[in-house]
Amino acid sequence: MTDFRDEPVERVPFLEPIEPGEERRWGSWTAIIVGGLVALIGLVLAVGGLWLAVLGGSLYYLVAGAAMLWSGVSLVRGRMLGGWVYLALVLLTLLWAWWEVGANAWAQVPRVIAPMVLLVPVIAAMATLSVRGDRWKLAGGGVLAALIVTVLDFGAAVAASPDPVRMPLPAPNTAGMIDPSGQQTGADWPAYGGTTSARRYSSLTQINPDNARKLKRAWAIHTGDLPSSPKVAKTYGAETTPIKIGDTLYLCTPKNILIALDPASGATKWRFDPKVPDTAIPYTAACRGVTYYAVPNAPAEQPCATRIIEGTLDARIIAVDARTGRPCAGFGTNGQTDIKIGMGKTPDGFVSITSPPTIVRGVIVTGHQVLDGQDRWAPSGVIQGFDAVTGKLRWAWDMMRPDLTGYPPEGQEWTRGTPNMWTIASGDEQLGLVYLPMGNSAADYYSSLRRPQEDMFATSLVALDVTTGKPKWRFQAVRKDVWDYDFGAQATLADYKGVPALVLPSKQGDIYVLDRRTGQPLTPVGAIKAPAGGVEPEQRATSQPVSLWHTLRKPDLTEHDMWGMSPIDQMICRIQFRRARYNGFFTPPEADRHTIEYPGYNGGTDWGGIAVDPQRGVIFANYNDMPNYLKLVPREKADKLGWAPRDQSRGNIGGAEGAGDPQANTPYAINVNAGWRMPLTGMLCKQPPYGGIRAIDMASGKTIWDRPFGEARTNGPFGIPSMLPINIGTPNNGGAVVTAGGVMFIAAATDNLIRAIDMRTGKTLWKDVLPGGGQATPMTYEIGGKQYLVIMAGGHHFMETPISDELIAYALP
Numbered sequence: 001m002t003d004f005r006d007e008p009v010e011r012v013p014f015l016e017p018i019e020p021g022e023e024r025r026w027g028s029w030t031a032i033i034v035g036g037l038v039a040l041i042g043l044v045l046a047v048g049g050l051w052l053a054v055l056g057g058s059l060y061y062l063v064a065g066a067a068m069l070w071s072g073v074s075l076v077r078g079r080m081l082g083g084w085v086y087l088a089l090v091l092l093t094l095l096w097a098w099w100e101v102g103a104n105a106w107a108q109v110p111r112v113i114a115p116m117v118l119l120v121p122v123i124a125a126m127a128t129l130s131v132r133g134d135r136w137k138l139a140g141g142g143v144l145a146a147l148i149v150t151v152l153d154f155g156a157a158v159a160a161s162p163d164p165v166r167m168p169l170p171a172p173n174t175a176g177m178i179d180p181s182g183q184q185t186g187a188d189w190p191a192y193g194g195t196t197s198a199r200r201y202s203s204l205t206q207i208n209p210d211n212a213r214k215l216k217r218a219w220a221i222h223t224g225d226l227p228s229s230p231k232v233a234k235t236y237g238a239e240t241t242p243i244k245i246g247d248t249l250y251l252c253t254p255k256n257i258l259i260a261l262d263p264a265s266g267a268t269k270w271r272f273d274p275k276v277p278d279t280a281i282p283y284t285a286a287c288r289g290v291t292y293y294a295v296p297n298a299p300a301e302q303p304c305a306t307r308i309i310e311g312t313l314d315a316r317i318i319a320v321d322a323r324t325g326r327p328c329a330g331f332g333t334n335g336q337t338d339i340k341i342g343m344g345k346t347p348d349g350f351v352s353i354t355s356p357p358t359i360v361r362g363v364i365v366t367g368h369q370v371l372d373g374q375d376r377w378a379p380s381g382v383i384q385g386f387d388a389v390t391g392k393l394r395w396a397w398d399m400m401r402p403d404l405t406g407y408p409p410e411g412q413e414w415t416r417g418t419p420n421m422w423t424i425a426s427g428d429e430q431l432g433l434v435y436l437p438m439g440n441s442a443a444d445y446y447s448s449l450r451r452p453q454e455d456m457f458a459t460s461l462v463a464l465d466v467t468t469g470k471p472k473w474r475f476q477a478v479r480k481d482v483w484d485y486d487f488g489a490q491a492t493l494a495d496y497k498g499v500p501a502l503v504l505p506s507k508q509g510d511i512y513v514l515d516r517r518t519g520q521p522l523t524p525v526g527a528i529k530a531p532a533g534g535v536e537p538e539q540r541a542t543s544q545p546v547s548l549w550h551t552l553r554k555p556d557l558t559e560h561d562m563w564g565m566s567p568i569d570q571m572i573c574r575i576q577f578r579r580a581r582y583n584g585f586f587t588p589p590e591a592d593r594h595t596i597e598y599p600g601y602n603g604g605t606d607w608g609g610i611a612v613d614p615q616r617g618v619i620f621a622n623y624n625d626m627p628n629y630l631k632l633v634p635r636e637k638a639d640k641l642g643w644a645p646r647d648q649s650r651g652n653i654g655g656a657e658g659a660g661d662p663q664a665n666t667p668y669a670i671n672v673n674a675g676w677r678m679p680l681t682g683m684l685c686k687q688p689p690y691g692g693i694r695a696i697d698m699a700s701g702k703t704i705w706d707r708p709f710g711e712a713r714t715n716g717p718f719g720i721p722s723m724l725p726i727n728i729g730t731p732n733n734g735g736a737v738v739t740a741g742g743v744m745f746i747a748a749a750t751d752n753l754i755r756a757i758d759m760r761t762g763k764t765l766w767k768d769v770l771p772g773g774g775q776a777t778p779m780t781y782e783i784g785g786k787q788y789l790v791i792m793a794g795g796h797h798f799m800e801t802p803i804s805d806e807l808i809a810y811a812l813p
Helices: 029-054 060-078 081-101 103-129 135-160 452-457 567-579 635-641 646-650
Strands: 216-222 244-245 246-252 258-261 268-272 291-294 308-309 317-323 336-338 358-360 363-366 382-389 394-397 427-428 433-437 460-465 471-476 492-497 501-504 510-515 527-529 543-547 595-597 610-611 618-624 629-632 659-662 668-674 691-697 702-708 736-739 743-746 752-757 762-769 781-783 786-792 805-810
Touching: 029 060, 029 081, 029 103, 029 567, 060 081, 060 103, 060 567, 081 103, 081 135, 103 135, 103 567, 244 291, 258 308, 268 786, 291 358, 336 610, 363 433, 427 492, 452 460, 452 471, 492 610, 501 610, 510 543, 610 736, 618 736, 629 635, 635 668, 635 743, 736 781, 752 786
Parallel strands: none
Antiparallel strands: 216 805, 244 246, 246 258, 258 268, 291 308, 308 317, 317 336, 358 363, 363 382, 382 394, 427 433, 433 460, 460 471, 492 501, 501 510, 527 543, 595 629, 610 618, 618 691, 629 668, 659 668, 691 702, 736 743, 743 752, 752 762, 781 786, 786 805
């Protein structure tokens, strides 16, 4: 009997290439690993794609998932066919991307980049399965070809993109527009918006498009106001714009420390700390600015002849001597007055002043922030006017009790839950009017409990007679607002074709021009049919007003606008889009499914406002372009989740506004996904850009130029900064300053940069990296023959930019 163990055995390597006609169950280890990855991604896409197809969405993901499953399994089994199937899918994907979004490079990113990246290991796997001796050269050529195709694809997309709109900037008219505030910018910057007309314009010309690139840091100071703990850091957002009068620069810190500086060196002249506790912080620890007042006919040497006035997070109005920083003894009680008198129960953080008061004809006019989303019967939104010398209440406007001019009688209080003014008013010294951008009634997303007077004045610009506190007129931008579309920006006073006017931007993106004497629109205002439905169908208006003159708002979203860093997260965003209710602008919120609000509550235009060049007649508006993804939560469920007003059980502060707000004493809480972000990656579901800047000709309402605003350098998936200096257009908070020199200065974006921009073209002339987020409006002034640019680089929790306490000044060498 033959012993086969003694016979020579021809061993066949397990990974030997397959001869024609042979069959093998497994490929190389490279092919197994790559094929397994391709098959796994294909399975996810196939399952999600089937779901999307059932919802009426794109069939691409189902087809791509099936093809990748086939490709992956084939590669695992050692079949070259798997690679060819994947290559065919990539080519199909390129064609599909052009068919679906055309020449939009950003829109092509999630459609093209990830499949192209995965093509590299697929080509490597194919090389391990090949019997050719030059297989690795061919693989290298394939990778190079894929790279070339990718570059050509995006190059073609960029080249085929329509050129940005550009018109010539109107020539300056030296006569310009008269500023009714009686204040003047140039050497000084006397008010938060430059003047109480809020034009954010300076007549300085030393810095211009020819030399702006030479700007250098002149000085910097640390205010010393930093969060006391990581928990408090989740609330900080300085938002401060200093003012400059004469030889002193004045500012406030997030917790209301007043600081006076030498404007040439940054040296501290004095500090005053009102000792605001952390418990007083509302949604954001912010002090946007201070107000200067000179007492008429007071001797210059008299204490508090000139004074700095601020509102605090714990709802005080404080007046200090502008020269020394000492409290003004004759103002209120020891230099302060409490605006909460007459408000009844006001838990810590529920009533705060975050914006500088506006002074017109010697009356300090202040609104206040009422902590959003907590309780339908939150403290009143009453507007109050105080004597700028004595600090005594001159009048109060409670819209539910118009006959009441002083404090409520003993045992009574200002009407609870009424719309408030949390942002900045502007004023006309000549007309004696102050213009109030009003917010919404407490509980933004539910309207059935509102009273007629609240419906009348909510989300309106209201002109008050500063001597009486009585409304002269109102202009309403939203009827029965359940989208948190309160006015966030100052109205800017300007002339329009010879008529005293104001320019009013909104969170919806609409820009209105109104006669500031009467409130009558000077530019066309129309109405659109509004979607019905929601949890209060009987409350929804059948139509809503819109500007027919100019809007920053883009067309309604479609499934094609969904984004992500890969086909998987883009597919998930598409599924979310299809599952939500979205009938375009003003889709009302629902409780049984998500709804899409576009634009979201951060704008359009928010508290940064707009800038107006009164000589050229041009509006400069930075804006946001992001949706919100939101859902009403029935009270029983909200209670189980522990959502309660902050003074009761929630306790925590920070986080995105509206994310789990209880709206106590209504049937529904609200959960807002601000910006509509993916929970895992943190990326936004809408494709870029997320923000921009636009120059608008006031005479015609036409766009002069429009550009995305903000680089991708600090943004990326999973919170990892990409460091890419690509102008993606990021979210932004804060305003711009424009100058007679033809340069705009702005920070605001999430890229932690401050820029000088050519007002003629929108092109960046200069930029510098800030130590913290620049979520504040810069200002400019002159001292000693030199023009300075100053920005508070304080960062912002909502914008997720680094927190800092640094104030920085720039100048030419």
